[in-house]
Amino acid sequence: MFEPSYYRRCQCRGPLKDKEGNPVFDADGTPKIGDIGLTCPKRGKGHGTWYFYFEAEPDEGGKRARVRRGGFTKLDDAKTKAKELYDAASGGTDVLSDEKCADFFLRWIEAKKSLARTTRHGYEEHITNYLLPHLGHIKRRDLKARHLDKMYNAIEKENAKRILHRLRVDQLQQDRADARRAWVKTAGYAKREERRATRRAFLDANVALREGKKGLRKTTSAATMHRINDTLSSALSWGIKREQAFSRHWAQLVELPPVTRPKPLVWTPERVEHWKRTGEKPGPVMVWTPDLTGQFLDFTADDWLYELWHSFIFLGPRRGEMAALPWAEVSLDALWLRISQQIVEVAYELYGEAPKADSVRTLSLSLESGDNLAAFRTKQAQKRREWGDAYVESGRVWTHENGEELHPDWISRRFTRLVELSGLPPVRLHDLRHLAATLSLLAGHDIKVVQEKLGHSSRQITSDTYTSVLPEMLRAEAESVMAVVPRDIPFDVRTPLEIPETAWQGDIAVFFAHGARQPDGTWHAGAQIQPGSGLLGMIALAGRGQDDTANGTVKWIRDYCTSHNLELVRVENFNDQYPEEQRMDFSLTRFTIARSESPDLGGWTLPRGLPPTTGRSARRSSHRRRKAA
Secondary structure, three states: OOOOEEEEEOOOEEEOEOOOOOEOEOOOOOEOEEEOHHHOOOOEOOEOEEEEEEEEOOOOOOOOEEEEEEEEOOHHHHHHHHHHHHHHHHOOOOOOOOOEHHHHHHHHHHHOOOOOHHHHHHHHHHHHHHHHHHHOOOEHHHOOHHHHHHHHHHHHHHHHHHHHHHHHHHHHHHHHHHHHHHHHHOOOOOOHHHHHHHHHHHHHHHHHHHHHOOOOOOOOOHHHHHHHHHHHHHHHHHHHHHHOOOOOOHHHHOOOOOOOOOOOEEOOHHHHHHHHHHOOOOOOOEEOOHHHHHHHHHHOOOOOOHHHHHHHHHHOOOHHHHHHOEHHHEEOOOOEEEEOOEEEEEOOEEEEEOOOHHHOEEEEOOHHHHHHHHHHHHHHHHHHHHHHHHOOOOOEOOEOOOOOEOOHHHHHHHHHHHHHHHOOOOOOOOHHHHHHHHHHHHOOOOHHHHHHHHOOOOHHHHHHHOOOOOHHHHHHHHHOHHHHOOOOOOEEEEEOOOOOHHHEEOOEEEEEEEEEEOOOOOEEEEEEOOOOOOOOEEEEEOOOOHHHHHHHHHHHHHHHHHHOOEEEEEEEEOHHHOOHHHOOOEEEEEEEEEEOOOOOOOOOOOOOOOOOOHHHHHHHHHHHHHHHO
16 A cells, blocks of 8 residues: 655754764763764655655565655655556665666566677677766666766767867878978988978878877767667666566667668669769769660679679678579579578687578579589589599688688678779669669569569568669659550651561560651651661651650550551650750661560370470580580
8 A cells, every 4th residue: 555654854963862862972071973863853844855665575585675765855755656656666676776787787688589690799889888887877776768868968079079189190190101202302402401390290190190090989870779779778778577676768868860771773874974973972872874784794794703792692692692602502404592690700809600580591593503512512623623622611601712611701891992993873782782783673674573582571672672763663664654644645657567477586676766856846756676777667746846756656656556556565755865956857766576476286286294404504505605605
C-alpha cells in the first residue's frame, strides 16, 4: 500500500543534542557541531526542503527496503516524485540501485553473447568514446532524456572545435607547400645563405605541421550520432526487458539531426567533364555507365585479379564474401558459386564468420564468368608450380600470386589504385554493388532477382539502397511516353512503309525514323534500318517543329503495327542528341517492334532427358578464342 511520509529538513549546522535534548560534547568538553536537521529552530514555512520515504517490497532475504528522496522545494514536487518512484518500483524497477551507467553499459555488452564481431566492435567504440565519458558518472536510476541531450550537444560543440582544428591544419599544409616551393626555386642560382634560409623556413613549417596535427580527429557526423543512439537504445531495451532498469526508454525521446542517405549518381559525360576540370566528385556514391565499365575491364585485362574485378561488377558480392570464397563452393561445370562464408576486418585483424542468413545464397554464373574462373584457376596452378614449396595453400578462390589469401582492405586499396591509373572517374569498390544492381535492372531483370543476387532481406532495401538509374533507363522511361499517349499529328504518306524480312532478328525489328525540315518549311521523315540504307517508307508533315515530327512518326508506325498485327514495344527519342543549333531542323526516333504471333508446340517433339553438354563447351571454347583474339 502506498503510504509515503513527508517531512521538511534543512542543511543548517549547530550544536548537536541527544534524544533527551541534552547537549553533546566532544572529548575536550566543547559542544559537538553537526547537521541539526529536524531540530533546527528555524524549521518552518519557507525554510529547508521536503523529503519523503516509503516502504518498498522486501528483498530476497526479507530485508526491509525503504525508498528515500529529498531536496524538493515544494511539497507537491515531492509527492509527484514519490508516486513516480512507487509506480516504477511496482513495475519491477530497482529504484534502490546505486549502479552507475558506466557499470550498466559494461555489464550489458558483456551479456550480449550473440553479437556479430563487427557489431560488437562498433558498440564498444561507442561505449568507450561517447557513453562512458558523458553518461558513465550518472546513476542508472537517475538517467533522463536531458542527459542524452547534453551528450549530443557536447558532441556538436566538440565538432566545432575539430572543424577549426582541421582548418588550422589545412593552413599549415598550405604554408609548408609554399615554403617548399620557395626552397626549390632557390636551387642552382641563389646564394648559399638565401638557400639555407628557405630550407630552414621549410623545415620550420614541417615541424609546425607535425605539431599541429597532434590530436586531430574526425568530426562526429549526424549518421554516427544516430548509430550512437542505436547503441544506447539497444542497451536501454535490454535493461527494460530484463530487469526493468529504466522507467522509460529515454533513447526514443531524443531528437537528432536528420540523415539523408546519399543517392547514387551516374558518371554522365557532363559530370565527367566537370570532374576533369575541377577534380570534384558530384556525390559520395558514384556509378559508372556501361561504357566506362567496359573501359575499366579493358584496362585491367592484364591485371592478376582481372577475374575478381569482373566478378565484382557482374555479380555484386561484398568484398568479405569474395575474400572468403573457397574453391569447394564453386562449380565450373554447373556454373554457380555459393556465398556461405565471409571475412570481416576489425582493426585490420581478419576473422572468418558466417554471413547473415539472408546473405547465404547461390549465384548463377554466365558463360563468361565461368570462363574467367576457369582461367584464374589455371593461373593459380601455374603460380603453384613456379613458387614450389613456398606456395601457400589457402584453398581460396582469390589469392595473391603466392597463394596467400586477400585482405578485404587490401582489395579496396588495390581497386582504388587501378581506378587512378586508368584515368577513369573515381568510384569505390562498394559502389560496384550499385553498378551490378543497376546493370541487372537495365537488362530487364525483376527487382526480386536483384535482391536475391545481392543477398538482401527485402526488395525495399534493394530498391532504396543499391539501384541508381542509368541515363539509358531514364531516357527509355521518359521518352516511351510517346508510345502510350497518342497525338493527332496529320501527315501524308509519300512512300508506304515496308519492313523487309532482313530487318527482323527473330521476332524483333529495330529501325530509325529520321526527320528533316525542308526548304518550304514542311518536314519529311523516312524510316531506315541504319544511316545510309535505303528508305523503308516516308511521310510528309506540316512544319510544326521537331517534337511534332517525332510524334507524327510515332502515329505512323503505330498505325502500321495495328494494320499488320505487330506490337510497338519501345520508342526512344534522340532529338536531344543534336547540337542546339541543329535541333530546329532535324529529328531522330528509334522504334522497336515485335511480331505478335509466337510459335506454338505444333510440329515439336517434346524433349526427354537433359540436352547434350557439347554445345556449351563449344560456346565456351569459342568465347575463349574471341577473348584471346
